[in-house]
């Protein structure tokens with residue numbers, strides 16, 4: 292009989308989310324995988340994984356996916372709010388619609404995930420929420436203005452809620468990766484911003500692989516419930532800022 296509890300992951304179709312899904316699956320956890328590209332999640336073919344086509348901005352869609360997975364595996368013990376977008380550029384030349392996308396997915400998407408599981412966790416006096424922040428949630432970077440704004444928000448939201456529910460035995464964890472090779476740059480960054488990121492990654496001997504971030508997520512979750520790893524900042528050793 293499997294006694295491992297349900298792990299829900301947003302943005303599980305690629306990059307860090309997909310690597311995290313594989314790491315938790317290898318450790319034997321039942322999974323709820325959510326993203327818009329369901330075919331990529333299904334193609335991973337992970338055992339005990341329910342894959343749902345979910346936009347993190349669709350609160351009702353996320354709620355019904357969680358409810359279906361909870362009927363099969365019990366309550367979500369760990370919600371990993373990983374879905375995010377980065378569209379880098381200069382605020383004076385960027386399309387304001389790109390700011391809106393980042394503000395929506397990176398902030399409202401994370402809040403939606405928190406909202407749907409936190410009440411239950413507080414009532415059960417147990418549970419973990421892991422939010423994917425960034426080194427860009429700690430310091431600023433050229434061409435990252437709006438993205439940094441959203442990630443600073445993720446860090447603030449995570450820490451604020453952590454304080455509020457610490458007395459209920461619920462953990463809030465912030466993972467703050469530095470440069471990681473994923474599809475993150477492929478969704479509309481201005482060319483100069485994209486080139487700056489890639490050139491710097493090359494100069495420092497390469498960005499991290501998503502697996503390293505996945506391992507840190509798994510580690511933080513697998514610490515005993517009374518231990519809260521509040522934040523992990525995990526970057527390539529050669530990354531200077």
Ligand code: NDP
Nearest residue numbers: 302304305306307327328346347374375425471473474475
């Ligand atoms: P990817 O682009 O590879 O992954 C992003 C994931 O988010 C995809 O699975 C995508 O799925 C999902 N996503 C985007 N929009 C939505 C939406 N509206 N609803 C549901 N899912 C959505 O990039 P990463 O793996 O790098 O990004 C994962 C997280 O890590 C992000 O929060 C990012 O900000 C953060 N991060 C990344 C760093 C890096 O250097 N790569 C550094 C620091 C933090 P789909 O398109 O199928 O919906």
